[in-house]
Amino acid sequence: EAGVAQSPRYKIIEKRQSVAFWCNPISGHATLYWYQQILGQGPKLLIQFQNNGVVDDSQLPKDRFSAERLKGVDSTLKIQPAKLEDSAVYLCASSLHDRGGGNTIYFGEGSWLTVV
């Protein structure tokens, strides 16, 4: 079974530029997550989709970050304009079910962003 696919793996941009990350979840997984992992910290949830609807975006900096999941499959996370503090690994993840605990969440390898 193919895992969660992300691209690009690495990106270096200047501050105030824009960047977009793409994610393809595991086939059949209804729930998709974007996490931000700053060096030395645990991942922090940015946004969670259930099919193509947003169920949690409370920690998404909406003035500069946006995400969409058209057709309930692939997703794109965009940052515009980028700030130095956005340098992090952006992890996409997916899971089969939505409600309740105990469901395994599978992660991609991440997209490493450096803002200079």
Add this chain to the structure above:
Amino acid sequence: GNSVTQMEGPVTLSEEAFLTINCTYTATGYPSLFWYVQYPGEGLQLLLKATKADDKGSNKGFEATYRKETTSFHLEKGSVQVSDSAVYFCALSGSGGYNKLIFGAGTRLAVHP
């Protein structure tokens, strides 16, 4: 709100030593608990999980027991190997509403021959 606290690293051990990484949590209801591992340059991989009190999760020689009375989920391994060197994250998922993971800060483990 829900939160996870892990012991600070790095933890440095010799090969075949005993490993304990402490993890405690704060949560309402009955969360599920997880340990994820992140090898250098790679994404997060589920190591083990437990979904109710007194459950023991185990995988690859690692174990953790869900202790509701002490709100803990400590990770243990009897004999570590160099290949276990990685960052370990404790996480919880709430019992109600939509499933999402809340992570601790991570503990880096370095195992030397």
